[in-house]
Each structure stands twice: as C-alpha cells, then as structure tokens.
Amino acid sequence: MWFPGSRWGSRGDPPGDSGPGRQPASSRTVPAQDGSSTRASRGLEEFFHHIHGLSGLTLLDLGGATQQNVSFITDLGHRLYSENFLQILSEAVGPDGVADQSNPGRIEYFLRQTLDYPEGHFDGILVWDVLEHMAPALLAAVVERLHKIVRPGGYLLAFFHADDKLESVPHYAFRILDVKNLQVLQHGTRRPVQLFNNRSLEKLFAGSDSVKFFLTKDRLREVVVKA
Amino acid sequence: MWNKRRDEDPPKPFTPQVSQAATPAAASAPAPVTHNPVDVKKEITSVSSTPVSRFEPANSANSIGKSVKVVGQIFSKEDLFVDGTVEGTLEASEHKLTIGPHGTIQASIKAREVLVLGTIQGNVEAFERLEIRKDAKLLGDIRTARIVIEDGAYFKGSIDIIKPEPVKASAKPAAAAAAPTSAAPAPMAENRR
Numbered sequence: 499m500w501f502p503g504s505r506w507g508s509r510g511d512p513p514g515d516s517g518p519g520r521q522p523a524s525s526r527t528v529p530a531q532d533g534s535s536t537r538a539s540r541g542l543e544e545f546f547h548h549i550h551g552l553s554g555l556t557l558l559d560l561g562g563a564t565q566q567n568v569s570f571i572t573d574l575g576h577r578l579y580s581e582n583f584l585q586i587l588s589e590a591v592g593p594d595g596v597a598d599q600s601n602p603g604r605i606e607y608f609l610r611q612t613l614d615y616p617e618g619h620f621d622g623i624l625v626w627d628v629l630e631h632m633a634p635a636l637l638a639a640v641v642e643r644l645h646k647i648v649r650p651g652g653y654l655l656a657f658f659h660a661d662d663k664l665e666s667v668p669h670y671a672f673r674i675l676d677v678k679n680l681q682v683l684q685h686g687t688r689r690p691v692q693l694f695n696n697r698s699l700e701k702l703f704a705g706s707d708s709v710k711f712f713l714t715k716d717r718l719r720e721v722v723v724k725a
Numbered sequence: 726m727w728n729k730r731r732d733e734d735p736p737k738p739f740t741p742q743v744s745q746a747a748t749p750a751a752a753s754a755p756a757p758v759t760h761n762p763v764d765v766k767k768e769i770t771s772v773s774s775t776p777v778s779r780f781e782p783a784n785s786a787n788s789i790g791k792s793v794k795v796v797g798q799i800f801s802k803e804d805l806f807v808d809g810t811v812e813g814t815l816e817a818s819e820h821k822l823t824i825g826p827h828g829t830i831q832a833s834i835k836a837r838e839v840l841v842l843g844t845i846q847g848n849v850e851a852f853e854r855l856e857i858r859k860d861a862k863l864l865g866d867i868r869t870a871r872i873v874i875e876d877g878a879y880f881k882g883s884i885d886i887i888k889p890e891p892v893k894a895s896a897k898p899a900a901a902a903a904a905p906t907s908a909a910p911a912p913m914a915e916n917r918r
Contacts (some may be wrong), residue, residue, distance in 0.1 A: 553737055556883075562878075562879070562880070563857075563874050563878065563880035563884075564874065564876070565873065565874045565875070568872055568884055569872075572872070572884060573886075577883055577884065577885050578883065578884045579882065579883045579884075580880050580881060580882065580883075580884070581881055582879060582880075582881065585879070613754075721755040
C-alpha cells in the first residue's frame with residue numbers, strides 16, 4: 499500500500515515498480531510443518547530491487563545469523579555482517595527491562611555491543627522487527643546510529659506490527675527464501691514496548707531521505723527507509 | 726588417510742579417565758614429541774590424546790582435552806580436535822579443525838575445514854568449509870568458501886565467501902603415497918605456506 503506520507507523518490511530516483519496505483523502487498527502465508535510459514539514480502543522485494551545487479555556490497559542483518567540469509571546474501575556476492583540484536587538486548591537490559599532502556603549508560607553499552615561500526619560502513623541493513631521492542635530513548639539512539647553506519651543512499655528494511663491494540667507481539671525469525679519471499683518462524687511473544695502508526699514511523703525516520711510503507715494482510719508494516 | 730593414525734600408533738585401550746585430567750604425572754610423562762604432529766610453541770600445559778565429551782572426533786584427529794589450556798601458537802599437520810582453551814593462533818591449513826563443545830578459543834584460526842561446537846572469539850579462515858553447530862558461539866570475522874550455520878548457533882561478525890583454492894595436483898599423490906607406508910605425517914602444510 500502506498501501511504502500518502504511516503505516521500506519515496508524525493509531525490510528523483512525511480513521507485514521501481516511501485517507507485518501510488520500499486521496494489522497492496524501480497525502477504526499470503528503458507529504454514530509449514532515446523533511451525534514456520536512462508537509469506538511474500540514487498541518490503542524485501544523493494545529492498546533487494548535497489549541493490550539488484552550489484553555485488554560486493556556490505557549488508558548487516560540484525561536478526562542473527564541464519565543459514566538461509568547467509569547463503570542468500572553471500573550468493574549474491576555481498577559481504578554479510580550479523581548481529582543478534584534482540585539477544586544482546588535481552589542480555590543488556592533483560593527481556594522486559596524497559597526501565598533500563600532509558601539509562602544512558604546502558605544505551606551506550608548496548609550500542610557498543612551491537613552497532614559499533616564506522617560511519618557509512620553498510621550499504622543496507624536488514625532491521626526486521628527489532629525496533630518495536632525498544633523504549634523511546636533507546637530506540638532514538640539506535641535509529642540515529644543506524645543512520646550513521648549506513649551510507650547515504652543505503653537502505654534499511656524494518657517491520658512493525660500495525661495493530662496498536664496488541665498486548666504481546668510475536669517475535670519472529672525472518673529467513674530469506676528469495677527476493678520476494680520470507681520464511682517466518684515465531685520464537686515466542688514479547689511485550690511490545692511501543693507500537694507505531696504511519697505518523698510515528700515517519701517521525702522516527704524523519705532524518706532519512708525517504709520512507710516507504712507496505713501494509714501486509716497480516717497487519718505488519720514493512721518499511722523501507724532510504725538513508 | 727583416515728586409517729593413518731591407526732597405522733602410526735600401536736593399539737591401546739581407551740582410557741578416558743587418564744586422559745581427561747591433566748595430572749602432574751601426565752604432564753611429567755615423556756611427551757611423544759616425535760610422534761605428535763601438533764607443534765605447540767610458548768607455554769604448554771598438557772595435550773591429551775583422547776576425546777573427552779559426548780562429541781566424538783574422528784579417530785584420526787589429534788586432540789586437546791577440556792582441562793587443557795594452551796597459550797601460544799598451534800600448527801597442526803593433521804586433523805585436530807580442541808575441547809580445551811586456546812589463546813593465540815591456531816593453524817591447520819591442510820586439515821580439519823574441530824572445536825569441541827567445551828572448547829574455548831581466543832585465537833585467530835586458519836584451517837582447511839572448521840567445525841565449531843564450542844566458543845570461538847577471533848577471526849576464522851576456513852579454506853573449504855566452516856560449520857557452526859547449534860549452541861556454538863563465534864565472535865569474529867569469517868572467510869570461507871562455504872558456511873553452514875545451524876539454528877541456535879550464535880554468530881557475531883562478518884562473513885566473506887572466498888573462492889576455494891584450486892587443488893594442487895602434485896600434493897595429493899604425494900599424500901596418498903605417504904599415508905600407507907610412513908608413520909610420520911607429511912609436512913605438506915609447511916611446504917605450502
């Protein structure tokens with residue numbers, strides 16, 4: 499879905515096959531025996547559309563290392579960095595340590611543990627759904643750091659639950675099957691620290707060049723941010 | 726090749742209780758230096774020769790037990806199983822290196838093939854293949870031709886996929902010829918590096 503607030507292409511770059519008339523992203527899910535499901539992802543497609551044909555890029559995956567993602571990205575000729583963001587977050591502040599997430603010392607420690615990279619180091623970052631597990635102070639620091647370590651014109655792919663009445667949100671592992679499809683495996687649920695609407699997401703990524711939303715049928719907002 | 730060690734060593738009973746503990750007696754016993762293809766420089770506490778955990782290394786692998794700590798450089802000319810602690814560098818360029826479930830490595834690693842069941846903190850170069858098993862932990866940058874990561878493994882760092890080095894035609898026949906007749910491992914690694 500193309501949201502009115504999207505500023506995609508504000509520097510004149512073509513948005514590929516997207517546009518105001520574009521149909522909503524398909525998110526047909528196909529459950530598998532191991533509890534995972536396969537779903538189409540327009541956000542993922544958009545992300546890889548922009549690096550299509552390139553090789554030797556440096557990408558960061560914040561969802562931890564999985565065989566599928568490693569194979570997919572390295573097969574494209576890219577260099578992959580991996581960080582298990584939520585695991586480090588749990589170790590740093592505890593699984594429900596929301597209060598500690600506003601402690602400047604903790605924030606600095608967490609950033610050192612997870613995002614201690616040179617400025618402009620990455621061409622793209624797969625953020626997945628980790629940002630909605632963070633309190634405002636930590637989130638702001640993380641987003642600022644993400645913008646710093648991705649090069650200008652690089653892309654972020656982030657997911658947010660669109661239902662703002664959820665008491666718990668599933669915690670997923672996202673595995674890339676191909677440029678359009680993800681295998682999604684639920685690892686449990688977490689208490690959402692924040693839930694986001696379009697407006698709050700635009701505000702969150704206000705420093706970026708453009709923000710593009712895709713609302714899926716399973717109430718997940720896929721956001722592609724151009725730094 | 727897999728039977729090479731059996732040819733080298735006389736048959737002896739499996740005595741895990743002796744090998745697991747790095748006892749002073751064991752340390753003071755005559756070290757099989759001439760038969761041990763693992764060159765350990767600097768400090769050496771003890772090197773056990775038998776597997777010490779549920780994970781069974783290949784019979785041909787030399788091993789460092791879980792109660793052993795090595796600080797320095799290790800160059801191995803045959804497959805090596807490390808279930809202890811190593812700080813420094815670890816190199817088995819022509820062979821397979823297995824880090825056992827109790828293994829804790831703070832070292833840069835170079836090997837033909839690396840299998841991780843324990844913990845590595847350091848950069849890893851596996852010329853052919855790197856496998857990180859469930860519950861294993863690797864913090865460092867990886868360069869390898871092929872990587873396998875099991876669900877439940879923890880990895881933090883970067884992955885560079887390299888093209889496998891072309892097999893040197895002259896080396897393999899030499900190794901094949903040496904294996905059945907010679908007890909000493911062929912020093913191929915040193916010649917090539």
